[in-house]
Amino acid sequence: MPNLKNKTILITGGTGSFGHELLKTIIGQDFKEVRIFSRDELKQEHMRIQLNDPKVKFYIGDVRDRGSVDQAMQGVDMVFHAAALKQVPSCEFFPMQAVMTNIVGSHNVVESAIAHAVESVVCLGTDKAVYPINAMGMTKALMEKVAQAACRGLSDKDTRVCSVRYGNVMCSRGSVIPLFIKQIKGKKPITVTDPSMTRFLLPLPDAIKLVLFAFKHARQGDVFVKKAPACTVGDLAQALKELFKSDVPVKTIGVRHGEKIFETLANIEELRRAEDMGDYYRVAMDGRDLNYNKYYTEGDRKEASLSDYTSHNTRQLGIKDIKELLLTLPEITAELGSRKA
DSSP states (O other), X not given: OOOOTTOEEEEETTTSHHHHHHHHHHTTSOOSEXXXXXXXXXXXXXXXXXXXXXTEEEEEOOTTXXXXXXXXXXXXXXXXXXXXXXXXXXXHHOHHHHIIIIIIIHHHHHHHHHHTTOSEEEEEOOGGGSSOOSHHHHHHHHHHHHHHXXXXXXXXXXXXXXXXXXXXXXXXXXXXXXXXXXXXXXXXXEEESOTTOEEEOBOHHHHHHHHHHHHHHXXXXXXXXXXXXXXXXXXXXXXXXXXXXXXXXXXXXXXXXXXXXXXXXXXXXXXXXXXXXXXXXEEOOOOOOSOGGGGSSOOOGGGGGOOOEETTTSOBOOHHHHHHHHTTSXXXXXXXXXXXX
């Protein structure tokens, strides 16, 4: 946990799953103020009533609007940049909206933080940014590049900007687990795109730990990757059926717009320069300059012995393991408890 004493913290997109969990994690710390920045006044009002904490302030604004970002950034020490368009299908159909929020909005946040001499910024990324095949992944990959481009002109004494990258957060809004549970409770078939599709599994508290780790250990332009187990979508559906004692069928509906059969958290080129930090990889910023000629003649033998870090080759969970992991999630235990009540 980084030292939060007397710190003012800004969370963009703070009314989402990440903002709620981060507040739950740090609410007992001796921070000065937390600012929730988002464009949804209703969610802010619900959050304000729920928390009832005078040290949590709410700012209406949009990361696309630099003026509203600057207003919220004044006097801030730390920024958690979580605002994004994250749904793959909606970004496929409205790619310019993803560009405006995920790329332009991220640029606004980073540049505003630098202009206001903020201590550090962590930008939240995704495994879909590696070898991206959809608009969401492409824009999040460019978010990382925007953050690193800003770092090239900064010293260690300036605002420290880094990114984190993790796989699917279990039970977050829009994720597949709440959908499967809703289908089970409604006694409808569980709809899976492809039973053999694999996905990383990450409880939300582990995503928070990654971000806090990045704040404590980041250098300019670092990307931190959280190691995580994975499972097939078919096994995930079966594990939920067994937990909820359901006999609903599983229906294969085919791969959706912009989906992959497996996800990649780090590619070979990144792993070649990465530092293994136990539960995390620290991927250093590519230090090459604009003089590319000196890199054309020499290769790197180390790369030949590496492979991408994917949801196919990470540790695979069986149905029993998946059930044990699911039972650590409060959302799952609450749903199971409501069925017994």
